[in-house]
Amino acid sequence: MKNTNFFAELKRRNVYKVAIAYGVVAWLLMQVASQIFPFFEIPNWAVRLVVLLLVIGFPIALIIAWAFETTPEGIKRTQAADAAGQRSRGGAWVYIVLIGAALSIGLFFLGRYTASRTYSTESGRPPATAGSLPEKSIAVLPFENLSEEKGNAYFADGIQEEVLTRLAKIADLKVISRTSTQQYQSKPGNLSEIGKQLGVAHILEGSVQKVADQIRVNVQLINAITDAHLWAETYDRKLTDIFAVETDIAKTIAETLRARLTGAEQSAIAARPTEDSEAHELYLRGRYFFGKRTAGDLKRANAYFNQALAKDPNYAPAYAGIADSYVLLPEYSDEPPAELFSKARAAAEKALAIDNDLAEARVSLGLLHGADLNLNAAKREFERALELNPNYATAHYFLGFTVLAPLGQLDQALAEVKRAVELDPFSPIMNTNFGLCYILARRYPEAIAQLRKATELDPNFSQTHIFLGLASEMSGDSAGAIREYEKVYEVEKANPTGGKDVASPWLAYAYALQGEREKALQLLGQLEDLERRNGRVFAYAVAMVHLRLGQREQAIDWLERSYRDKELPISFIKVNPALDPLRGDPRFEKLANQIIPPGDAR
Numbered sequence: 001m002k003n004t005n006f007f008a009e010l011k012r013r014n015v016y017k018v019a020i021a022y023g024v025v026a027w028l029l030m031q032v033a034s035q036i037f038p039f040f041e042i043p044n045w046a047v048r049l050v051v052l053l054l055v056i057g058f059p060i061a062l063i064i065a066w067a068f069e070t071t072p073e074g075i076k077r078t079q080a081a082d083a084a085g086q087r088s089r090g091g092a093w094v095y096i097v098l099i100g101a102a103l104s105i106g107l108f109f110l111g112r113y114t115a116s117r118t119y120s121t122e123s124g125r126p127p128a129t130a131g132s133l134p135e136k137s138i139a140v141l142p143f144e145n146l147s148e149e150k151g152n153a154y155f156a157d158g159i160q161e162e163v164l165t166r167l168a169k170i171a172d173l174k175v176i177s178r179t180s181t182q183q184y185q186s187k188p189g190n191l192s193e194i195g196k197q198l199g200v201a202h203i204l205e206g207s208v209q210k211v212a213d214q215i216r217v218n219v220q221l222i223n224a225i226t227d228a229h230l231w232a233e234t235y236d237r238k239l240t241d242i243f244a245v246e247t248d249i250a251k252t253i254a255e256t257l258r259a260r261l262t263g264a265e266q267s268a269i270a271a272r273p274t275e276d277s278e279a280h281e282l283y284l285r286g287r288y289f290f291g292k293r294t295a296g297d298l299k300r301a302n303a304y305f306n307q308a309l310a311k312d313p314n315y316a317p318a319y320a321g322i323a324d325s326y327v328l329l330p331e332y333s334d335e336p337p338a339e340l341f342s343k344a345r346a347a348a349e350k351a352l353a354i355d356n357d358l359a360e361a362r363v364s365l366g367l368l369h370g371a372d373l374n375l376n377a378a379k380r381e382f383e384r385a386l387e388l389n390p391n392y393a394t395a396h397y398f399l400g401f402t403v404l405a406p407l408g409q410l411d412q413a414l415a416e417v418k419r420a421v422e423l424d425p426f427s428p429i430m431n432t433n434f435g436l437c438y439i440l441a442r443r444y445p446e447a448i449a450q451l452r453k454a455t456e457l458d459p460n461f462s463q464t465h466i467f468l469g470l471a472s473e474m475s476g477d478s479a480g481a482i483r484e485y486e487k488v489y490e491v492e493k494a495n496p497t498g499g500k501d502v503a504s505p506w507l508a509y510a511y512a513l514q515g516e517r518e519k520a521l522q523l524l525g526q527l528e529d530l531e532r533r534n535g536r537v538f539a540y541a542v543a544m545v546h547l548r549l550g551q552r553e554q555a556i557d558w559l560e561r562s563y564r565d566k567e568l569p570i571s572f573i574k575v576n577p578a579l580d581p582l583r584g585d586p587r588f589e590k591l592a593n594q595i596i597p598p599g600d601a602r
Helices: 002-012 015-040 044-067 078-084 092-118 150-168 191-198 239-256 263-269 277-290 295-311 316-332 337-354 359-371 375-388 393-404 410-423 428-440 444-457 462-474 478-494 503-513 517-534 539-548 552-564 568-572 577-582 586-595
Strands: 068-071 074-077 137-140 202-211 214-223 229-238
Touching (some): 015 044, 137 150, 150 202, 150 239, 150 277, 191 202, 214 239, 229 239, 239 263, 239 277, 277 316, 295 316, 316 359, 337 359, 359 375, 393 410, 410 428, 462 478, 462 577, 478 503, 503 517, 503 539, 517 539, 539 577, 552 577, 552 586
Parallel strands (some): 137 202
């Protein structure tokens, strides 16, 4: 009886009507937020805030409906309205419900219609149209060298890189990394296709001509979708004015694309890192050879950076260039990393002592902290680099891959590496390690799809095949995994790098995986003999072979060696699914906690 009276009272006090009306109006407001907010570039958190407030408001609305009554004389408490015999007629709620429902349905179907127009039914991805490409996005293509002296190609490359670097400091723009634009010609034919491939709505083309101390820079900004020329300019200046030219180009592009510029960004794109034009030329030569990525070219780059410093001892980017060269050199030579990293640290710290806001030096220092597994210090440096240069693909990549992933913060790691790939879409190593992050997150189908995309970029990048093998193995596809591990051996033998033997351990692993234990043990013996003779063995991979053979103690021995050698894969010890068979082993857990202290993880 009491329940019947309660529900009758709810009806008498119009609580049901308010609940229905509130629900319809709330749904309308959510449709408005989800469909209209993106049109005005209102952030997604605002949509979530609207939904949260509407949910919180629902019980409040019901309480008010219970406690108060709308009368001809205004809003009164229900008890007072009952005593005076005043009741609301309650007809308005019907109109509210009908109007709200009609608008909600209209917005719902509008959203469905526009979504179906925007997304491809085959791939589920938005097609590269003017509506899907970010309007404030740009790729700076290689500048054509029009100088009679073809040896001046370094100068055209350098101007392109510096214009791009200035643009990249504007947070409101999406700027594609230079490593992804270098594959295009200076004046390609199909700009629309390039825009789609790079995910940008605008292209900057240019040419540079240098004669003695005079330069001519031609630039034109083009809408990649419509092929419309939005802006063009020719600068005839002295060599000493090159920084002013670069600044003017960056500012004009920002204005044309209606990008918001903060005061700090305006100062950053107007910076003059040196007043010595000879030092600047030497620095550009250094960056030109740095981009070639061989041991000899890295050393030649270092020589030019040092010559630049001889002209201007306070040229901070030259110190950053030296740091970058020393950080990369161990990947392309047999020189001991400890000595090179010590020189890199000194150069990076010197660069920051001169210019504390130099993003490149921050990344170099972050890499050095990461090599020492001081991940929290590395994280601070990468995050500071991104504050200074929001479009710095390398900083996004290293933050996600070398810091957040080892710490077990895998959702954040995937977001950072995904952003890096958006800014540098043709980087084989970024695309490959994006796939590895999916493996660490145990999202194997996505890992395989991403790694297959990476093999299309560079089929001879052995690291991609290693991770494809791991993803296949974790998915239960042993045959597919064996094929990929054998491919690692083929690729490495066909394209030797001169570094540690990566090929043989993975061939031994393939033998172990397909049950050919004797072959695996024979190859392991050869590797261990090589290790005793010259130490040029990839210890982490040897550990994986022992683990696949069921030799747990030997596997941990080699993981400890990997840790002593500061090999990158050992940093993933707490999140790598391939190491799951060792979890719970006291020796293994001690090593894992030594590498990633419990307070740092997650």
